[in-house]
Amino acid sequence: MRTSIATVCLSGTLVDKLHAITDAGFDDVEIFEPDLIAAPQSPEEIRALCERLGLGIALYQPFRDAEGVVEHEFARVLQRAEAKFQLMDRLGVDTMLVCSNVATATIDDDDVSADQLARLAERADAHGKRIAFEALAWGRYIDDYRRAWSIVERADHPALGVCLDSFHILSLGHDPAAIERIPGDKIFFVQLADAPILSMDVLSWSRHHRLFPGEGGFDLPAFVAHALRAGYAGPLSLEVFNDVFRQTDPARTALHAARSLTVLQDALDVGRLASDSDRHSDSSSEPLELDQVELKAPDTDEVAALLERIGFAPRGRHVSKSAWLYAAGEARLVLNEHNVSIAEPRIAGFGLRYAEPHGAASRAERLGARRAHRRVLSGEADLPAILSPDGTEILLSGPDSGIRWPEEFTGGRGAPDPGILGIDHINLTEPVADIEEAVLFYSTALGLTRESAAELAGPTGLVRSQVLRSRAGGVRLALNVVPPLSEQRPAARRHAQHVAIACVDLPSLLTRARARGLRTVPVSENYYDDLAARLDLPDEELVRLRSAGLLYDRDEAGEYLHCYTETVGTVFFELVERRDGYDGFGAANTPVRLTAQHAAA
Incomplete structure (x- = not known):
């Protein structure tokens, strides 16, 4: 045709x-x-x-x-x-x-x-x-x-x-x-x-x-x-x-x-x-899980310090590049200072694990994705990589390659916090002019399923959020449209993106993290008063949430506890605990987070 x-x-x-x-x-x-x-x-x-x-x-x-x-x-x-x-x-x-x-x-x-x-x-x-x-x-x-x-x-x-x-x-x-x-x-x-x-x-x-x-x-x-x-x-x-x-x-x-x-x-x-x-009925075209997230900056020391306060441990430096791996549980974050042209830390890419990564890469190319050209030396994992429309690099690994590539980082130290399980989801931002293109790309070239969009109120305007995920739930990706007023803000806070870290017993992890110096986005007292009015929570649970500075949500399946770190460059982290099959993202709490971040910018 x-x-x-x-x-x-x-x-x-x-x-x-x-x-x-x-x-x-x-x-x-x-x-x-x-x-x-x-x-x-x-x-x-x-x-x-x-x-x-x-x-x-x-x-x-x-x-x-x-x-x-x-x-x-x-x-x-x-x-x-x-x-x-x-x-x-x-x-x-x-x-x-x-x-x-x-x-x-x-x-x-x-x-x-x-x-x-x-x-x-x-x-x-x-x-x-x-x-x-x-x-x-x-x-x-x-x-x-x-x-x-x-x-x-x-x-x-x-x-x-x-x-x-x-x-x-x-x-x-x-x-x-x-x-x-x-x-x-x-x-x-x-x-x-x-x-x-x-x-x-x-x-x-x-x-x-x-x-x-x-x-x-x-x-x-x-x-x-x-x-x-x-x-x-x-x-x-x-x-x-x-x-x-x-x-x-x-x-x-x-x-x-x-x-x-x-x-x-x-x-x-x-x-x-x-x-x-x-x-997407062909399972080979759908990603199995998130493999890693890559953050780039000329100097990643501030991000590294934040990760260590959360509970990540450095796995070491890459054998041939100015890049460091930080890991905890199944979560792996690469801090890359190699060939960087941007001034502030940002999410530059992420890795997805497929049953057949080369076949997934070929399918993405047929759907218009560009191949990313990466320098790979002898002995290093040669993972296929593609670029999203805005240049975000997506590495595609297989069942074995996803295990081998971390071995390229040596000289690690310390032990991670046992309360960290893995990467729960990634939240990327898109200008309003690019959101439809981005959604089509991620849903087709990567094999993700699109869910209904939500509009959330923030200090600089409505934030449209579009969630995409793999059917099995191993990959969750949220795309947020940047409100026009946000474009006029200082560059360091203009396009804040984040990585959500899955945790177990989040209140206890937060106690340990704060002892390491972690600061989280403050939550207003009005929020907890409203929470008490809206939800039938035990008094002791409300006290626990308030004292820990945690946000709370629930659906018909379970509960969601979460909080947000300070922003470094254009990146911050969300710590989340899903209980009993909760499958959302705490969307009702987004205005609270946006308001607090706006005040701190």
């Missing part, structure tokens, strides 16, 4: 967009008319550029307000269309999208619309062109693809077919199954967009909130499957209106878009309609 994307999906000039679309691997492009009108290049120059790039022009769009009009108005429609057909000759494109009338229709009569579209198709045919008629969800009279097809069928012209747009069909809740009753050769074009399920007027929803496949709530595999079963053989094309995507780097957005089509095609290639859980 050929892939296509509309230029409206991307930022930049038309030439910028065409280069980005080509570099991302698309076969075809839809030229959005405003992009061509604004371009200084002639249609012939754009055509020549596409030919040099090997990029087909699959569609010219949109032509508006063409049918359902009085006859003298339709004469002007034909004049406009004649000019566009001549333009399409110069551009080298044979199909034009005609939208159902929104502004000028005054006749709600299928016979009239069919007659006018047939005459428009006759003019198109004279130029060797085709008309793909699309029912807009906000069309004045025609807003249902089934009615659009009925009108096209009544017009009965070989140069007239339908365009099926997933947003216009699924946003109104129309059943896409009837697509299979349309002959495949009369489906001239298929446009795809996902979207979050929102309750708002459909025009604003469409113009500002469309997403790429796999990022919203529409069942696009089912939608496309209906078109393919009808016999559609044209390109699958993305048409995504989104305020964020039209402001971000076009090359990165195009890669993001291409990844979404690869994921969609994977769901189709298995020969069945795949849900999110089905797509």
Whole structure:
């Protein structure tokens, strides 16, 4: 199946967009008319550029307000269309999208619309062109693809077919199954967009909130499957209106878009309609557990001191790099000072353990992940590594390699605190412009399952949090969107990320850690007063929590105790204790943490 994307999906000039679309691997492009009108290049120059790039022009769009009009108005429609057909000759494109009338229709009569579209198709045919008629969800009279097809069928012209747009069909809740009753050769074009399920007027929803496949709530595999079963053989094309995507780097957005089509095609290639859980049914594509977290800085002494106060012990220095391993229980953190270009400590990468790491790396690459190039000397573990869209390095280890690589660190000392079990989860931050791309990457390239997002109040605005995890629970990853006001804060507190450390008997561990000098984020007295009012906790438990400075949450399965350390650079640590199967992240307590950290910044 050929892939296509509309230029409206991307930022930049038309030439910028065409280069980005080509570099991302698309076969075809839809030229959005405003992009061509604004371009200084002639249609012939754009055509020549596409030919040099090997990029087909699959569609010219949109032509508006063409049918359902009085006859003298339709004469002007034909004049406009004649000019566009001549333009399409110069551009080298044979199909034009005609939208159902929104502004000028005054006749709600299928016979009239069919007659006018047939005459428009006759003019198109004279130029060797085709008309793909699309029912807009906000069309004045025609807003249902089934009615659009009925009108096209009544017009009965070989140069007239339908365009099926997933947003216009699924946003109104129309059943896409009837697509299979349309002959495949009369489906001239298929446009795809996902979207979050929102309750708002459909025009604003469409113009500002469309997403790429796999990022919203529409069942696009089912939608496309209906078109393919009808016999559609044209390109699958993305048409995504989104305020964020039209402001971000076009090359990165195009890669993001291409990844979404690869994921969609994977769901189709298995020969069945795949849900999110089905797509990762192959256990070899899903990570088993977190192997390690890497923090980078020119000087990691402050982070090292914090880890030792928590209860980690240094395992030693790497045999060939300026890097140190700190370990406790199954938790391993690498402090790396090798080839560092950043000023403050930050989470630079993490390791995941797979049953087949090289196969997982190859799958991630096919989904658009870049390979990370690492210097590996003889005798060192050569782990495959990939880069997330923001450059976070992800090392993929196997059942054996995950055991061997720590042996490259020598000269350790001391014993870790026995209360530390391992790494519970990682929390990364993403700018609002990058969150959809990041979620799609981590859920597809790494084989994680996406859970519902939450919005949490903080002093600088709402924090959107998206959790991803492996189905078995060995890997938990939370992505937080940075509020705009947070971007204006000092760099050292702007993008604070954290590593959550799983513990047993957290109150006792905290007593030992504080004796080693650990300081945790303070908790207000108001919090404990509210806790006493909300939850039926024994008095002695409330006293214990208050005296230890611990936050508390519970669900139907169990309880969650946690606290946060001070922030070093852009990193802090969370100490957590899960009791009796608790599976959340203490989200209700996030505003307390954000407020305390904001006050300390």
